[in-house]
Amino acid sequence: xxxxxxxxxxxxxxxxxxxxxxxxxxxxxxxxxxxxxxxxxxxxxxxxxxxxxxxxxxxxxxxxxxxxxxxxxxxxxxxxxxxxxxxxxxx
Amino acid sequence: xxxxxxxxxxxxxxxxxxxxxxxxxxxxxxxxxxxxxxxxxxxxxxxxxxxxxxxxxxxxxxxxxxxxxxxxxxxxxxxxxxxxxxxxxxx
Amino acid sequence: xxxxxxxxxxxxxxxxxxxxxxxxxxxxxxxxxxxxxxxxxxxxxxxxxxxxxxxxxxxxxxxxxxxxxxxxxxxxxxxxxxxxxxxxxxx
Amino acid sequence: xxxxxxxxxxxxxxxxxxxxxxxxxxxxxxxxxxxxxxxxxxxxxxxxxxxxxxxxxxxxxxxxxxxxxxxxxxxxxxxxxxxxxxxxxxx
Amino acid sequence: xxxxxxxxxxxxxxxxxxxxxxxxxxxxxxxxxxxxxxxxxxxxxxxxxxxxxxxxxxxxxxxxxxxxxxxxxxxxxxxxxxxxxxxxxxx
Numbered sequence: 372x373x374x375x376x377x378x379x380x381x382x383x384x385x386x387x388x389x390x391x392x393x394x395x396x397x398x399x400x401x402x403x404x405x406x407x408x409x410x411x412x413x414x415x416x417x418x419x420x421x422x423x424x425x426x427x428x429x430x431x432x433x434x435x436x437x438x439x440x441x442x443x444x445x446x447x448x449x450x451x452x453x454x455x456x457x458x459x460x461x462x
Numbered sequence: 463x464x465x466x467x468x469x470x471x472x473x474x475x476x477x478x479x480x481x482x483x484x485x486x487x488x489x490x491x492x493x494x495x496x497x498x499x500x501x502x503x504x505x506x507x508x509x510x511x512x513x514x515x516x517x518x519x520x521x522x523x524x525x526x527x528x529x530x531x532x533x534x535x536x537x538x539x540x541x542x543x544x545x546x547x548x549x550x551x552x553x
Numbered sequence: 554x555x556x557x558x559x560x561x562x563x564x565x566x567x568x569x570x571x572x573x574x575x576x577x578x579x580x581x582x583x584x585x586x587x588x589x590x591x592x593x594x595x596x597x598x599x600x601x602x603x604x605x606x607x608x609x610x611x612x613x614x615x616x617x618x619x620x621x622x623x624x625x626x627x628x629x630x631x632x633x634x635x636x637x638x639x640x641x642x643x644x
Numbered sequence: 645x646x647x648x649x650x651x652x653x654x655x656x657x658x659x660x661x662x663x664x665x666x667x668x669x670x671x672x673x674x675x676x677x678x679x680x681x682x683x684x685x686x687x688x689x690x691x692x693x694x695x696x697x698x699x700x701x702x703x704x705x706x707x708x709x710x711x712x713x714x715x716x717x718x719x720x721x722x723x724x725x726x727x728x729x730x731x732x733x734x735x
Numbered sequence: 736x737x738x739x740x741x742x743x744x745x746x747x748x749x750x751x752x753x754x755x756x757x758x759x760x761x762x763x764x765x766x767x768x769x770x771x772x773x774x775x776x777x778x779x780x781x782x783x784x785x786x787x788x789x790x791x792x793x794x795x796x797x798x799x800x801x802x803x804x805x806x807x808x809x810x811x812x813x814x815x816x817x818x819x820x821x822x823x824x825x826x
Contacts, residue, residue, distance in 0.1 A: 469676075469731055469732060470676065470729060470730045470731040470732050471729075471730050471732075472647075472700070472726060472728075472729050472730075473726070473727045473728040473729075473730070474700060474724035474725060474726050474727055475725075475727055476691050476692065476724065476725040477691065477700070477723060477724035477725070478690060478691070478709075478710045478723040478724065480709070480710075481723070481724060486645075486700075488676060488729060488730075488731065501675045501676075501681070502646065502647050502674070502675035502676055502681065503645070503646070504645040504646065504647060504700060505645065513732040514732070522704050522705070522706075523704070523705055523706075525706070526706070526709075533709065534709070535702055535706045535707070535709035535710035535721070535723050536645060536702060536706055536723075537645055537702045537703050537704050537706040537707075538645050
């Protein structure tokens, strides 16, 4: 799983039927210092997340366990809104 | 999921039977500023997408949920044609 | 699978129900010289691991075989606490 | 899916039983200008491909849909021999 | 699939039950010139491989088809010991 910041929204009229009613959020994967590791990951929201939230993202088939409907053809989902990241060592 | 631009088409006569009748599109994965993040991703179209469209791509087993036929041996599919990407913060 | 060092913890109140009661650990993927190869991977602990431990991480659907509950929407899990890495050749 | 060029062959006597009788090809993942994006991907051939062919490669569980036998422990397969890549825009 | 060289071993007392009795090998993913492409991949051995062998590695769910026991929470396995890589063109 990866830490990410929600940076925007994606709108699509023509889409696979399973996406109807779901919110597609644009995110940047970040590290614990909020440095961007990967940009422009689009994830289905399952937590009521919004722009500016730090969230937890899952990829692959895990995204379909978290999604509100199981038949959604997604490979990324937001599964948690993060309250706090505590780093004990900087390694 | 990833934002992508459709840049071309791929034609193959000799192919796994499941691909018969499907459209194979060449795409570039992009960020919200349309900078190319990954080039030459070939995806099965499920939305009637064409060259120049900005689309949403899924990878892995998700691609077979979206595909018109479920037995297709693909690991990438276009699941939406994007109308609008709204970026609220530049992070 | 990948070697990793546990560097911290992640706390989330709003999350997919399957994560209740599970410990989310922040890790850095490392090589055998403890050089960081990938930072900020969040994994579900299944071994009683803690900060400072060198652990073995699995990604993808493997993470749900290891997890205490099979319905957890995770794509990363700690499946072992490493005692010793023996490198015979430096290649 | 990815474009690739077949560059060689891989031979193994000691192998998982499922690979008996299958052809293992060495490939380089390329873009539409035939620049190498990733080298040394080994894929099971399902199309009668040979050295020098431009092919379409799938990764992950998709590779086992395409493989002649479904119990093969592979994560990469050649699913098509490409006739033509048409690039409409250079993006 | 990827070419790899076995460089060492990994020992863990505390581990997911499925790993009992399995050999965990440290490997470097290489190309056909034995240049290292990715270091520190830990894979379950299914072929009797040892340090110094050139092997074939699979990732993801394929690793659980090859593993001696199907309930192992691994995402990487050694599925063949390579005798010979023949490169016909240097691309």
